[in-house]
Amino acid sequence: MTTPILKVTGLTMDFGGIRALNQLDLDVCAGEIVALIGPNGAGKTTFFNCVTGIYTPTKGDVILTPPGSSKGISLKGMKPNIVTQKGLARTFQNIRLFSKMTVLENVMIGRHCRTKAFILGAILRTKATRREEREILEMSYGLLEKVGLADFANEFAENLSYGAQRRLEIARALATEPLLLLLDEPAAGMNPQETLELDDLIKKIASEGQSILLIEHDMKLVMSLSDRIFVMDYGKKIAQGVPAEIRANPQVIKAYLGEEVDA
């Protein structure tokens, strides 16, 4: 087995006396789609927040290993912008676009950490700055085409439909050229048609070699997309495996549906 690009070991997060995450282990290999599922309040989003630097975990470590490199980087305690620079990008359960900026600008913002023009460059407009701006623009348009939003490039983000806003969030995350894309409930609140389109989009992105870690409630989507699934409940991992194994796992069924009562 190759070294996983993301390896999380013994991740623990305490909020006062509440242990939201308890000794969680998880790994994602290059090119894989991995899903993290669990009932509401299981700690999935807390897990994302710990990995992306919004929270600093109490214990445990998060190691990112770029493909081809033998040495991993510990992301623990890094600020979110550094984590993004190292190669993690995420979307949110409740959409967080820059709503007063245009669709195109939202994607261009994603290029920020991969480019470098600053105040002087902005005022003096050197050749390098102009070339950089052109590259940002071209790549951003390319991404909008990929998620099917090129026609809306100059709309304000807040005027897009719900499904389109979700796709825009994905495009913005992709603009940072992540090693691993973290999707937090991408299908939440979508109608079946939109979910189907999302399914296609994620498959298309994954087929280009993008590794993805996904939190999702829509089981049909999870089962059809994922290579491997991790299941958590009350901050602990209760199962992991390929979709077929998870479907048959009695503990998972118990966590989701409750225990059978003997008559």
Add this chain to the structure above:
Amino acid sequence: MDYFIELLFSGLTRGSIYALIALGYTMVYGIIGLINFAHGEIYMIGAFTSFIVATVLSIYGFPLLAIVVIAGVAAAIWSSAYGYTIEKIAYKPLRHAPRLSPLISAIGMSIFLQNYVLLAQTSDFLPFPELIPDFDFMEPVAHIVGSSDLVILITTTIVMLILTFVIKFTRIGKAMRATAQDRTMAMLVGINVNNIISATFIIGSALAAIGGLLIASHIGQINFYIGFIAGIKAFTAAVLGGIGSIPGAVLGSLILGLTESFATGYVSSDYEDVFAFSLLVLILIFKPSGLLGKAETQKV
């Protein structure tokens, strides 16, 4: 009629100077939600820096244009350094403190800088060299519009166009807008928010310094206290236009400048401030968020 045009131009001139300072208030407020009360002092330091540089250069016999440009650039750089440092020392450590703390810190910084300049320079009014000459082609209208009014109007227009361009189209401008809208999310798309906040202070300070040079040359004297009243007026203008809004700051400044100018011209110069602040009170009663400001909705 000539009198009206004269008042109109003097109002626009005042207004555009207020605007250069008000932009610093409004940009900083937009990005970190802080009223930077030390901003008026940055303007005062800009005026002092250009005074020192211009005096030294004129001793060495530099041509006037070179003096203006070098003094302007030096003032902008020096004031930016102050703005940057103030943010790092007085505001950054308080970023997650209750809103009142950085405000008090800002007032403290303002008093400190005033007294620092008082001790390091002088408490007297210093005669500021006249950097803007009377142009020959302005001769026929010189009794209505002075050459320095014209230069101030043109300079501030150019500066504002550059600023608009930077904020609208460049990488750093987009990052500033993104940070203003959602700081956490900006970090998550890889923006170094601390750098962007520093950049905001640097740009705002440079604008104030240019304002300092222009007005000092226009009025002809400076002292350590000029930042206070200019700062309060510019702050009023920013609130008038809707604090946090960049076009609002410009609009508010022009309205304030014109009000003062006409009040002085048609009523009495004693009532200049009465009119200016009555206008502020009226606008705050009928449109609390300012002319172009948006009513703040609480984020859930």
